Amino acid sequence: MKKYSFKNDYSEGCHPNILEALTKTNLVQENGYGYDVYSDEARELIRQKMNHQNADIHFVSGGTQANLLVISSILRPHESVISAETGHIFTNETGAIEATGHKVHGLVTEDGKLIPEHIRSVLDTHTNKPHQVKQKLVYISNSTEIGTIYKKKELQELSEFCKTNDLYLFMDGARLGQALTSEISDLTLEDIANLTDIFYLGGTKNGALLGEAIIITNDKLKEEFGFHVKQKGAMLAKGRLLGIQFLELMKNDLYFDLAKHSNVQAMKIKSAFQNKGFQFLSDTHTNQIFPILNNSKIGKLSENFDFYVWKKMDEESSAIRLITSWATFDEVVEEFLGEISLL
Secondary structure (H helix, E strand, C coil): CCCEECCCCCCCCCCHHHHHHHHHCCCCCCCCCCCCHHHHHHHHHHHHHHCCCCCEEEEECCHHHHHHHHHHHHCCCCEEEEEECCCHHHHCCCCHHHHCCCCEEEECCCCCCCCHHHHHHHHHCCCCCCCCCEEEEEEEECCCCCCCCCCHHHHHHHHHHHHHCCCEEEEECCCHHHHHCCCCCCCCHHHHHHHCCEEEEECCCCCCCCCEEEEECCHHHCCCHHHHHHHCCCCCCCCHHHHHHHHHHHHHHHHHHHHHHHHHHHHHHHHHHHHCCCCECCCCCCCEECEEEEHHHHHHHCCCEECEEEEECCCCEEEEEEECCCCCCHHHHHHHHHHHHCC
């Protein structure tokens, strides 16, 4: 029997509404490169949902591509970006940002989130200008790579600090749907649009076949962005394939319903581990959880389920990462809860 995978939230294809829409529109001729009616409708729906009619929106295929496009388009050759050490650009993108000639300042944080004091520590040690690189961009993820989320007050403080210190604020939103629909979240999509300069809505990890929607709210960053998209091979001739997907996800708030489903399934699993007295690497309320187990229990769970052993805690135990998705069935969760009860 094939193991059920809790390794990621993109093992499945896409939500059936998307397949149906792609099939129905398959033989309709449309303009290329994102100038099709479906992409236009999707952009308008996104603007409405965040109450920001002047935002520029670009559909691209993946998260690493989005991060590379945004950061390389913003930074001049002598400028750098600040990130938590857990940030995707620091740990899992094969040096994509560094390959463009820009330094990434990785900072140790307890919960994967940046606060003004973290950023200040970099600014205070880079005062010997022009002999040192100039910090210009702050990169954050919501939810973070360890499942935590930013609350409104935290994002407001970051936004104010960045404005005061002439820094741009960029939010990686690969799992932004899960962050916004978390049971403890007090942020809205409108808040994100108002408090960041640029961010993206992730589709790949929330029901789409592929795709991210890069949203630019700062007018200074809009004008030249299309050139970077084209130059780096991210402008699809059949841009409709991305537009159709986001149009379906935005209709009737399907995007947020799918994200909430993944969170609910993860919280069931989290509660089961809590009831057995297990500790966690981080306190999460999204679709990622990181329970700490001894090696024998990890081996037992891995007999029927697949997941990553995320971080070695000591010689006897490790934190594992479990991720639920928009398509995780109740039956699978119940089966997994039964396995947890036997640990």
